[in-house]
Amino acid sequence: YNVCDHGACFREVGSQAISYTTGVxxxxxxKLIAEGLWRKPGVWNMEEFDPDPxxxxxxxxxxxxxxxxxxxS
Structure with a gap:
């Protein structure tokens, strides 16, 4: 899980947490596509790539x- 504080986000980037958690x-x-870590020929869902990076x-x-x-249980 991830917890993001609206006030902290607004102080940092001038936006609410929902924008931060969507944009980042x-x-x-x-970034991973540009670095070549998430680049394969064809069409892929992001869930098919290595999640660790x-x-x-x-x-x-x-x-x-x-x-x-x-x-x-």
């Missing part, structure tokens, strides 16, 4: 995330 992942995807960049570009393992 789009920028990261574009994307998840690392979320932390790097201000959207830190956490994973909570929930035991099966």
């Amino acid at each position: 992942p789009a920028m990261i995807g574009t 994307f998840m690392a960049d979320l932390n790097r570009f201000g959207l830190p995330w956490n994973c909570v393992e929930v035991p099966a």
Whole structure:
């Protein structure tokens, strides 16, 4: 999960958290394509690419995330 504070986002970029949480992942995807990490011939969904560089960049570009393992009931 990811938690983004509206006030902190507004102070940083002059926008609410929804804009930040929409724009940053789009920028990261574009960056990974430009770097050649997410480039294959043909048409691919982003879920078919290696998620590790994307998840690392979320932390790097201000959207830190956490994973909570929930035991099966």
